[in-house]
Structure formats: structure tokens, C-alpha cells
Amino acid sequence: MIYLDYAATTPVDKRVSERIHQVLTTEFANPSSVYQAGKHQKHQLNQARNQLKQLLNAVDYDAYFTSGATESNNWAILSQAMKARSLNLGNHIVATAVEHPSVNSVLAYLETQGFEVTYLAPKKERFSAEQFIQASRKETIGWVAMWVNNELGTRLPIEAIGAAAREYVHWFHVDAVQALGYSMVDLSTIAVTSLSGSGHKFYAPKGIGFLLYQPWNPALTLSPLLHGGGQESGLRSGTENVPYILGMVHALELTKESDWQHSQDLSDYLFERLNALKIPYQRNGKDTVPYIISLYFSDLLASQLLIQLDLAGIAVSAGSACSAGSLEVSHVLKAYYPNEEARHHQTIRISLGRDTTKADINALVETINELQERKQTLWHSQQKQL
Ligand code: PMP
Numbered sequence: 001m002i003y004l005d006y007a008a009t010t011p012v013d014k015r016v017s018e019r020i021h022q023v024l025t026t027e028f029a030n031p032s033s034v035y036q037a038g039k040h041q042k043h044q045l046n047q048a049r050n051q052l053k054q055l056l057n058a059v060d061y062d063a064y065f066t067s068g069a070t071e072s073n074n075w076a077i078l079s080q081a082m083k084a085r086s087l088n089l090g091n092h093i094v095a096t097a098v099e100h101p102s103v104n105s106v107l108a109y110l111e112t113q114g115f116e117v118t119y120l121a122p123k124k125e126r127f128s129a130e131q132f133i134q135a136s137r138k139e140t141i142g143w144v145a146m147w148v149n150n151e152l153g154t155r156l157p158i159e160a161i162g163a164a165a166r167e168y169v170h171w172f173h174v175d176a177v178q179a180l181g182y183s184m185v186d187l188s189t190i191a192v193t194s195l196s197g198s199g200h201k202f203y204a205p206k207g208i209g210f211l212l213y214q215p216w217n218p219a220l221t222l223s224p225l226l227h228g229g230g231q232e233s234g235l236r237s238g239t240e241n242v243p244y245i246l247g248m249v250h251a252l253e254l255t256k257e258s259d260w261q262h263s264q265d266l267s268d269y270l271f272e273r274l275n276a277l278k279i280p281y282q283r284n285g286k287d288t289v290p291y292i293i294s295l296y297f298s299d300l301l302a303s304q305l306l307i308q309l310d311l312a313g314i315a316v317s318a319g320s321a322c323s324a325g326s327l328e329v330s331h332v333l334k335a336y337y338p339n340e341e342a343r344h345h346q347t348i349r350i351s352l353g354r355d356t357t358k359a360d361i362n363a364l365v366e367t368i369n370e371l372q373e374r375k376q377t378l379w380h381s382q383q384k385q386l
Pocket residue numbers: 007008067068069070071100102146149150175177178197198199207208209322
């Protein structure tokens with residue numbers, strides 16, 4: 001398989017799986033056990049927690065391990081919204097209209113619970129802190145924005161939005177899932193109250209993630225979603241998945257700035273090849289990261305392209321893989337390009353990773369080109385018959 005869908009998930013790095021295997025087989029004690037082996041695991045867990053904070057320059061934050069970003073997003077948003085309302089601070093939230101379902105479904109749920117949510121659409125393909133400020137009023141409690149959009153690869157101005165959030169609202173949640181792994185996330189330079197991440201987007205396994213939390217208002221403490229044995233300072237019960245936690249933190253440690261340059265080189269190469277073959281396309285989004293590339297082909301349907309690429313053994317996505325195998329029109333494309341129906345149906349997402357090669361890009365471009373040529377031949381023969 002030629003895998004060009006790293007934004008959906010990444011393979012587990014061999015060094016990470018070796019670390020996990022070691023913990024699974026030889027250091028398997030429960031970190032809550034009071035004997036030495038248990039205490040050793042507790043120590044490893046706390047070390048991993050500190051290392052995570054250091055890697056993200058978030059030493060003043062609390063770090064909690066979760067089952068992934070879906071849980072972290074649910075937990076942070078529900079908790080802060082409910083707590084702020086119980087303190088009579090308000091019931092209005094401002095969020096972008098292009099969040100992942102693990103965020104926008106939580107917001108939709110909050111709307112059923114009496115909260116009001118304003119969803120911001122991009123202006124000229126960009127979001128700004130100004131939009132958040134203008135949508136806010138006295139009863140606005142919090143803002144929500146993702147760092148990098150998972151479908152288009154657009155980078156949101158989190159630094160500016162965070163700085164404004166500190167002035168205007170009580171909390172600011174950031175879904176950083178698609179930004180982690182490229183030394184981009186540095187919490188010493190941005191203002192957020194909560195930030196979520198997911199291991200399987202940076203070469204760790206699925207089913208492990210984290211939430212960083214630091215309230216601006218000390219009364220806005222987190223409330224647990226899961227009640228039980230009191231793990232994670234009583235806020236996230238359930239025996240800790242130490243093998244995956246240690247694996248995930250090791251995976252984050254292994255991420256390199258050069259991964260960004262690698263994607264940049266391959267992305268440049270992709271555009272060079274598409275241009276050389278005169279394949280008509282447009283890249284969706286502005287201020288994009290190099291590793292997520294959303295392409296609109298003016299002559300090709302995404303559904304046809306996906307089938308053709310799949311037959312050639314090439315894995316790419318139409319919208320977000322997380323909307324579970326459906327080819328429903330993406331809410332992200334709709335928000336960015338409200339009046340361009342063709343674009344909604346003719347866009348694919350290519351996402352690059354550490355193991356992507358120029359040969360992978362060549363195979364992709366050749367398959368797209370074949371389909372393009374076949375369509376043109378068919379079109380010419382139909383014209384002749386008319
Ligand atoms: N947010 C974004 C931006 C994502 O891309 C994803 C995964 N596709 C998630 C949240 C959910 O993460 P997880 O799979 O760990 O629940």
C-alpha cells in the first residue's frame with residue numbers, strides 16, 4: 001500500500017512499539033499497587049507526565065492521560081462550560097465552524113443543555129482573533145479553536161486568538177491534534193486553558209491521548225467524566241494505560257523538526273509534478289501546513305478518484321477519515337467555500353508523513369493523470385458522436 005493518509009492515523013514507530021512491548025511484558029505492574037513493582041510504574045508514569053509537559057513547554061500545566069483526543073475534547077469543553085455556567089459567568093461559547101466532530105458534537109450537545117454557541121465561518125479562507133472578539137458579549141464564557149485543520153491543513157492564528165481570549169473570556173480550548181509532532185506546539189508562547197492531543201497522529205498507538213489544563217480562573221476546576229478508583233488525581237478514573245502512555249511520550253520525544261522539512265520537500269515535489277502534467281487543480285485553504293494537502297480537481301469527482309487510487313493501492317482521504325467511511329459533504333469545505341458545490345465533491349486530502357517518498361508521490365500523480373486522460377479521451381469521443 002502507498003499510504004498518503006497520515007492525518008487519519010500514523011503507523012507506530014518501531015522504537016515506540018519496542019518500548020511498549022517492554023512495558024507490556026516486563027513492567028506490567030499496576031501503578032496503584034503498593035509493592036515495589038507498582039511503585040516503579042507510578043514513578044515511570046509521573047516521569048512521563050513531566051516529560052510531556054517539558055516537551056510542550058507546559059511545565060505550569062496539569063497533564064492528564066486519556067483514551068485520545070475525543071475524550072480530551074469532550075472533557076475540557078464540557079467541564080469548563082458547565083463550571084462557568086454554575087458560577088453564573090454566562091452560557092455563550094464562540095467556536096469555529098470547522099472543528100472536528102469530537103468538538104462540534106460536544107458543542108451541539110451543550111446547545112441542547114441551554115448553552116448558546118456562535119460558529120464562526122472563515123473570512124476569505126482565514127480566521128482571526130477579531131472575529132472571536134466581535135462575536136463575544138457579556139455572557140460569553142469561552143472560545144474554542146483548533147490549531148491545524150485536519151481536512152485542509154489550514155493553520156489558525158492560535159497565538160492571536162489566545163492573547164485575545166485571555167482578555168475577553170474565562171477559558172480557551174485548543175484541539176492541537178494535527179499540530180503535534182512538528183515542534184510547533186509551545187505552550188510558553190500561547191495562552192490557552194486546555195489543549196488536547198492524540199498519540200496516533202504522531203507515531204504512537206490509537207486509544208491514547210492527553211489533556212493539558214491550566215485555568216485562568218482558579219474556580220474553573222475540571223470535573224471528572226469518569227468516576228471510579230481516583231486515578232489521575234481523582235479526575236480520570238481507570239487503571240492507567242502505562243505501556244501506551246510511555247510509548248506516546250517517547251513518540252513525542254522522537255518527533256523532529258526535520259519531519260516538517262521532509263513534508264515541505266515532498267509537497268513542493270507534488271505540485272511540481274501536477275504542474276508538469278498540466279493537471280487542473282487548486283489547493284484548498286490558505287496558511288497551510290506542508291503535511292496536509294487538500295486538492296480540488298476541477299475535472300474529477302473525489303469518489304471516482306478515491307476508487308481509482310484505491311485500485312492502484314494508494315490510500316488517501318476525501319473529507320475527514322473520522323466521519324467514518326462516509327462520503328458526506330464535508331462541513332469544513334462547506335464553511336470555507338459555501339457557494340462552490342463542485343469543490344465539495346471534487347476534493348481529496350493527501351497527507352504526508354515520515355515514511356513518504358518521492359516514489360509515492362509519483363505513483364499518486366500518475367494515477368491521477370491516467371484518470372484525467374481517460375476522462376478527456378471519453379469527452380473527445382462523445383464530442384465526435386454529437
Ligand atoms: N481532533 C482532530 C483535529 C482530529 O483529527 C482527530 C482524529 N481524526 C481527533 C480530534 C480525534 O482524536 P482521537 O482519534 O484520538 O479520538
